[in-house]
Amino acid sequence: MSKRIRSKIARGSGELAILSLLAEQPLYGFEIAKQIGERTGGALQFTLASLYPLLYDMEKRGWVEGRWQTNRAGRDRRYYRLTVSGRRQLAPLRHEWRAFFHALDSLAGVSHA
């Protein structure tokens, strides 16, 4: 698989992962990366270089909105929440990925691998 295709798949899955998490509650960058790592058993890992450019890009497209908030310990964090436009993206993205895995499964039997 070419690097470009791999990169597109990683990006698409990253978008779906972030939108799905933010659909539950607003989160800040570190927490997003941590929860994705924990909830996928470490299969999906976000680094600084993969997480923030993706978040900024999603913010540019109006899917998420970032706001600074200070927690009780006085630490400033930028919380991201899903916008109405982002929420609208979630269902089609889920559908696309389901179709993608279904197609791959019929071809390569990946769900039983």
Next chain:
Amino acid sequence: MPDWKEVVRENLGPAGLPPSAEEDVIAELATHLEELCEHEQTRGRSELEAEKWVLANIRWQKLAREIRAAKREEESMKNRKRTLLLPTFANLLLLTLGILALGFLGFHPEIDAQHHVWFSFPIPWLLALPFVGAAGTLLAKREGASPAERLVAGLAPSVVWLAEFCLMAVAIECDRHDFAPFPPQYFGLTALWWVVLPVLAQLAGTLPFIQAPEKGDTGWRQRQPSTR
């Protein structure tokens, strides 16, 4: 514990973003690194080991390149709106209100083909134009606009007059029957009074405020010398 903001600033280099946006990015990445470092310490690493591990796992060049790509278009659109569109519309609004106010005071510009058209032109309006031009330019300057953007914001109404005048010229050309008595010399004088002089008046108010951006205003942030 290092100053994570300084670490990010030094390694990321200039991002080519407006200072406030760049500071936001630096602050956000610094918070992430600080929390990652603390998280690694809860997993048994010493503070020094955690710092080294965190720093060893960052590809700074890739990070800087991708943040620039993700952020710059957004920021340039936001900036354009703030530095160009808003001052331009403010300028046009101010001028429209000024024309309405002059109308209330009895100054009504009229195009008179039989007499000298410039006599019916509202001189107070012409005298107000340098101030309107200056207001638009100053507003753009305050928002950190480039000299070209300041010029456009200050001269915006001139573009509207020029467009109106061109439309009028086309209308006269298309309907010679109605405009037959309109002599060509009056057409030239109308252009002088309705386009050239207002543009010059606005330019007089605009030019004093078109200068190079103040240092640190909109330019690229210079890379900080390493303190470590």
